[in-house]
Amino acid sequence: MPELPEVEVTRQGIAPHLSQQKVKKLIVRNPSLRWPVPDICHNIEGQVIRAIRRRAKYLLLDTEAGVTIVHLGMSGSLRILASDTPPEKHDHIDLVLDNGQMLRFNDPRRFGAWLWHELPELTHPLLSKLGPEPLSDDFDAVHLVQALNNKTKAIKLCLMDNHIVVGVGNIYANEALFAAGIHPQTAAGKLSHEQLLQLVVHVKRILANAIKQGGTTLKDFTNADGKPGYFAQKLHVYGRGGETCTQCGNLLSEIKLGQRATVFCGLCQAKQ
DNA sequence: AATAACACCTGTGTGC
DNA sequence: TGCACACAGGTGTTAT
Numbered sequence: 001m002p003e004l005p006e007v008e009v010t011r012q013g014i015a016p017h018l019s020q021q022k023v024k025k026l027i028v029r030n031p032s033l034r035w036p037v038p039d040i041c042h043n044i045e046g047q048v049i050r051a052i053r054r055r056a057k058y059l060l061l062d063t064e065a066g067v068t069i070v071h072l073g074m075s076g077s078l079r080i081l082a083s084d085t086p087p088e089k090h091d092h093i094d095l096v097l098d099n100g101q102m103l104r105f106n107d108p109r110r111f112g113a114w115l116w117h118e119l120p121e122l123t124h125p126l127l128s129k130l131g132p133e134p135l136s137d138d139f140d141a142v143h144l145v146q147a148l149n150n151k152t153k154a155i156k157l158c159l160m161d162n163h164i165v166v167g168v169g170n171i172y173a174n175e176a177l178f179a180a181g182i183h184p185q186t187a188a189g190k191l192s193h194e195q196l197l198q199l200v201v202h203v204k205r206i207l208a209n210a211i212k213q214g215g216t217t218l219k220d221f222t223n224a225d226g227k228p229g230y231f232a233q234k235l236h237v238y239g240r241g242g243e244t245c246t247q248c249g250n251l252l253s254e255i256k257l258g259q260r261a262t263v264f265c266g267l268c269q270a271k272q
Numbered sequence: 273a274a275t276a277a278c279a280c281c282t283g284t285g286t287g288c
Numbered sequence: 289t290g291c292a293c294a295c296a297g298g299t300g301t302t303a304t
Contacts, residue, residue, distance in 0.1 A: 109281045
């Protein structure tokens with residue numbers, strides 16, 4: 001479900017409900033997520049949630065005692081509900097607040113994660129080696145030139161590599177490459193400075209726009225209030241293999257890159 | 273060191 | 289209707 005825009009929309013949705021609220025109880029109904037939910041996560045009980053941050057696709061709940069780290073994986077979602085709402089299928093975790101509400105974590109595929117870290121700094125192994133945030137000034141053409149220098153890997157795979165830039169998943173990698181007119185299989189190190197500049201501009205524009213639209217709802221993404229996102233109406237290539245290019249009318253090609261569906265226009269994104 | 277493939281898991285859609 | 293199979297928004301781990 002979630003790429004960076006969906007995670008950010010979730011953060012914005014839950015933050016007002018959680019901020020400065022005291023946690024009464026953490027209920028872990030099914031601890032077998034991507035990693036077993038550690039018992040130490042219960043350290044959040046009795047704590048006040050000071051801030052709700054996002055780093056890459058991780059959500060961070062800050063307290064005096066430590067940080068809860070949440071990842072939604074492929075199919076996870078968070079909802080704010082009344083704390084007496086009966087759990088349904090795949091409702092694995094409830095963070096129950098003192099005020100009668102709770103944060104409920106649902107994840108059918110269980111690729112998501114719920115972890116605990118003692119320090120407010122982002123020193124957790126999952127967070128310490130991440131590349132820059134795509135919407136920050138640290139993500140620019142200079143950074144990409146340096147990070148992609150001499151790389152033979154396909155540019156699309158590099159865009160989706162968290163060491164190079166975080167938060168760009170399969171949907172937005174396809175969309176950004178189309179917008180920048182770059183063939184997804186191009187060796188990353190072969191791109192010109194101008195092409196990398198274009199890529200930076202479009203990654204930022206598309207992600208920012210998707211956040212503004214409430215994220216992309218393909219099948220089941222909803223925000224914390226249960227509302228869908230509307231960015232799917234703006235997708236130019238993702239999920240449109242075999243259909244016509246919105247730019248030139250050519251039929252869009254579909255291939256696999258890193259076992260992920262990759263859609264592009266052979267004319268607008270000509271190979272180098 | 274860099275790249276490619278695999279793994280985790282459930283739900284859904286397709287074709288027979 | 290049932291079954292087998294491919295595929296899905298992610299990413300750490302293992303193999304090459």
